[in-house]
Amino acid sequence: MQPMKKSEVTKRRILDAAARMFRQKGYAATTLTDIATLVGIRAAGIYYHFESKDELFAAVLDMGIDLIFEAVRTAVEGLPKGATHKDKITVALETHLVTLLQHGDYTAANIINFALAPKPIRARNRERREIYGDYWKKLMIDAQEAGEIRKDVDLSLFRLYLIGALNWSEEWYRPDGKSISEMAAQCATFFFEGVEP
Amino acid sequence: MQPMKKSEVTKRRILDAAARMFRQKGYAATTLTDIATLVGIRAAGIYYHFESKDELFAAVLDMGIDLIFEAVRTAVEGLPKGATHKDKITVALETHLVTLLQHGDYTAANIINFALAPKPIRARNRERREIYGDYWKKLMIDAQEAGEIRKDVDLSLFRLYLIGALNWSEEWYRPDGKSISEMAAQCATFFFEGVEP
DNA sequence: GTCTATAGATAGATAGAC
DNA sequence: GTCTATCTATCTATAGAC
Secondary structure (H helix, E strand, O other): OOOOOHHHHHHHHHHHHHHHHHHHHOOOOOOHHHHHHHHOOOHHHHHHOOOOHHHHHHHHHHHHHHHHHHHHHHHHHOOOOOOOHHHHHHHHHHHHHHHHHHOHHHHHHHHHHHHHOOHHHHHHHHHHHHHHHHHHHHHHHHHHHOOOOOOOOOHHHHHHHHHHHHHOHHHHOOOOOOOHHHHHHHHHHHHHHOOOO | OOOOOHHHHHHHHHHHHHHHHHHHHOOOOOOHHHHHHHHOOOHHHHHHOOOOHHHHHHHHHHHHHHHHHHHHHHHHHOOOOOOOHHHHHHHHHHHHHHHHHHOHHHHHHHHHHHHHOOHHHHHHHHHHHHHHHHHHHHHHHHHHHOOOOOOOOOHHHHHHHHHHHHHHHHHHOOOOOOOHHHHHHHHHHHHHHOOOO
């Protein structure tokens, strides 16, 4: 393992600080001085590592998706051979929620800022989102073909509502209640079995 | 019916324009000039109708909740006497989604900007959100007590996931697919009956 | 009621020292 | 690599004319 260059370390600390501030105040309201202060440097120092505020913002948004996608894929691929499709979706769901609520700043910054990001940045990030969405799509098609999801279910709507329910937890989650795993299990129950007796 | 004063009309047009811009670019990135241009006046003219940009913002956020709440309550109260609790929740769900996706600007501006609004404004709007949430809470408690929702269901999680799934549609909805009513019906099916065979 | 003009503050970005 | 200094642009808000 190479020792990390000083510039790499600072770059990462700038990204962390940016994710934190973009999450708290949003992209437009966050100043480079806000970010630099968190890092312990001056605003001008950021320009050695990033070309512009926009480039820094785009990097944070992209990491927000990449972190979740990698975690979910790793978790699903780590399941034993005999896992059902429902098992895979359940694990994907739980990993998505855990990553969202625990490694919060990047993923939360993405969720909160995506809709109001400048167009070119939004377009660039949307590509990543779609690739992640395609991964979920495949999980669901496989489950439906195997008979674990009813044939009459609109898989696109199912996926969008499910991911939406999870992502919205960013708005209301407080760490003092149920554990994240329990929350994920309840969500899986709602969507697979429903709430009717 | 009183004829509307000119100032009332302009005030409303400023609110409409503000909701539109706050939805598109977010509160921080929207300038008073953006809003004034949409209305057809100058930025300084806004100050005759509103004390500050913040006050205008708060008004837009509040209307975002009020519009949905009033629509939902009216729809639920308009159900015939024999309606089941499931009927009520289903109608509330559909009305929430329709209002969200059709009278879009106020509700969407609320959803998109709430998390990054300045603290005092967020606190003020949160009160309204909680009152609306309490309305849903009551619908669900009644349904559970009547045996239409299983006793082991955590009603808070059920409500938060359901509202989250609906609100997130703001991110992906495009008017060229299924009708909003069909979308709402599918959502109700997912949550009440689940997707398993 | 809305305008013009402008005050006052702060932002992103660049140049050049160290 | 990070600093100081500064340029240029743009924003909210106010003052006063009409």
